[in-house]
Amino acid sequence: MLLLAIAFVAGLMVEYASAKDVYYDWHITWVNAAPDGFERPVIGINDKWPCPQIDINVGDRLIIDVHNDLGNQTTGIHWHGLYQYMTGYMDGTVGVTQCPIPPGKKMRYEVEVNQTGTYWYHSHKMGQYPDGLRGAIIVHDPNAPFEYDDEFTILLSDWYHEQMVPLVEQYLSENSDPATGGLEPLPNSALVNDAINSTIKVEPDKTYLVHLLAVGNWPGFAFLFDQHNMTVVEVDGAYVDPYPVGDKNLRIATGQRTSVLIHTKNDTSQNYAFWTIMDLNMMFVYENRTIPQGYNPNATAWLVYDETKPLPPAPIIYEFDFVDDLDFVPADHEPLLEPVDHQIIMDLNSAEVDGGLVRFVINNQTYIQQDTPSLYTALELKSQSESDLSAYGEVNPYVVNYGDVVEIIVNDYHSNLHPFHLHGHDFQCLQRTAPDGGYFDGLWANISATPMKRDTLMVQNHGHFVIRYRATNPDKSFPLYRSRVVNSIC
Numbered sequence: 001m002l003l004l005a006i007a008f009v010a011g012l013m014v015e016y017a018s019a020k021d022v023y024y025d026w027h028i029t030w031v032n033a034a035p036d037g038f039e040r041p042v043i044g045i046n047d048k049w050p051c052p053q054i055d056i057n058v059g060d061r062l063i064i065d066v067h068n069d070l071g072n073q074t075t076g077i078h079w080h081g082l083y084q085y086m087t088g089y090m091d092g093t094v095g096v097t098q099c100p101i102p103p104g105k106k107m108r109y110e111v112e113v114n115q116t117g118t119y120w121y122h123s124h125k126m127g128q129y130p131d132g133l134r135g136a137i138i139v140h141d142p143n144a145p146f147e148y149d150d151e152f153t154i155l156l157s158d159w160y161h162e163q164m165v166p167l168v169e170q171y172l173s174e175n176s177d178p179a180t181g182g183l184e185p186l187p188n189s190a191l192v193n194d195a196i197n198s199t200i201k202v203e204p205d206k207t208y209l210v211h212l213l214a215v216g217n218w219p220g221f222a223f224l225f226d227q228h229n230m231t232v233v234e235v236d237g238a239y240v241d242p243y244p245v246g247d248k249n250l251r252i253a254t255g256q257r258t259s260v261l262i263h264t265k266n267d268t269s270q271n272y273a274f275w276t277i278m279d280l281n282m283m284f285v286y287e288n289r290t291i292p293q294g295y296n297p298n299a300t301a302w303l304v305y306d307e308t309k310p311l312p313p314a315p316i317i318y319e320f321d322f323v324d325d326l327d328f329v330p331a332d333h334e335p336l337l338e339p340v341d342h343q344i345i346m347d348l349n350s351a352e353v354d355g356g357l358v359r360f361v362i363n364n365q366t367y368i369q370q371d372t373p374s375l376y377t378a379l380e381l382k383s384q385s386e387s388d389l390s391a392y393g394e395v396n397p398y399v400v401n402y403g404d405v406v407e408i409i410v411n412d413y414h415s416n417l418h419p420f421h422l423h424g425h426d427f428q429c430l431q432r433t434a435p436d437g438g439y440f441d442g443l444w445a446n447i448s449a450t451p452m453k454r455d456t457l458m459v460q461n462h463g464h465f466v467i468r469y470r471a472t473n474p475d476k477s478f479p480l481y482r483s484r485v486v487n488s489i490c
Helices: 002-017 164-171 280-285 374-380
Strands: 021-033 040-045 054-057 061-068 077-080 106-112 117-123 134-140 150-159 189-192 199-201 207-214 221-225 231-235 238-244 250-252 257-263 272-278 298-304 342-352 358-362 405-412 418-421 427-432 456-459 464-470
Touching: 021 054, 061 077, 077 106, 117 207, 117 257, 134 150, 134 207, 150 272, 189 272, 189 298, 207 250, 250 257, 272 280, 427 456, 456 464
Parallel strands: 021 061, 054 134, 150 207, 199 298, 342 405
Antiparallel strands: 021 040, 061 106, 077 117, 117 134, 150 189, 207 257, 221 250, 221 272, 231 238, 231 257, 272 298, 342 358, 405 464, 418 456, 427 464
């Protein structure tokens, strides 16, 4: 027993001896770009766009100095899917965990990376990430539970020719339709890796780990590799037992990530299309509007075996048979969390609020950002008053105890689909209905003993989902949390 313990400790020492600090110096700037042929200002990093991918190893620490050189907007960066264990003040959610970074100022983010898999960073200030401020984070695992020869990343996104500030103002204007909660602006095109007609060079007879990320503003995506089988091995940073997709299709909602293994052909006789389409139901069917003539929701990229050979057209798809991600089994086989200590029911809808403006509401309340971020409020309250919900303002707060098993039920009374992302944790996905599948009535249907885990999940229109997580990520461990932002404007 002693020898085993020594070997185990030695293994840990070797693993963490290779951990390192990874430093970036980012200046957030305006850049002109034309990803689909239409040139417009976009938000880039260090005068370049697309924004860079971060490649890091598990155990490393990210240190990023973010300088706001936009001139006309405040900003903040969220590290989507990374737990920020005990360091929620580094989460980058403007108005919740930090004050915005003013123009001409900077903030240093320090992120302990103790997870593996696929994540992304993006602005968490209004509509800045659909204007371009986003990129992939790949956390490499030397002990991944599957084998592959190489890897590459694919970003899926919608794209708009107009900047987000006027589009958001239009969307939130008093002319919004009460029946729909306002019509979202239609994207002008779909992009793969922030471009149209992207190509990805591959070699024959190789196994590739492909990181797929939906980093768009609104619709989700369906996607496939023509004549290449996919096996799902990770969703939202959680390994899953290998799941062959077969002749079905995959779909991915905004904010979600899915990693798949593909094995390339053993010859270079031709190239193959990678095809994706924005969710037409979200954009048109559920919003009861007509598809404009000539509108193209598709995007095509190619797996290139031989640059001298032509790029084939995309396959024509008329029907979809999607894999249900609730069928995935987490590789750690974590059992169902129970008993439930705290249940939260969220009824999502749109409604007229003060002044007749249409806003989305949860339990008939809309979110109003406070002058002081919610985390700052929590940290400044005395322990006996932390549970006083009125102290947090109109942010619809919930307070749970450390270690609680929290069950969240989301009923979608709205006519469209909506993705939900939980910061600081992943969660078990117990149940989700199909579109128009009805609201939660206390009845369960075939809950897995080891439910699928992820951190972003789509609720279907006029349906519901149920998730559970254990609240184990407190924020009581740091001094001088405000000093991270120079001359904060809160």
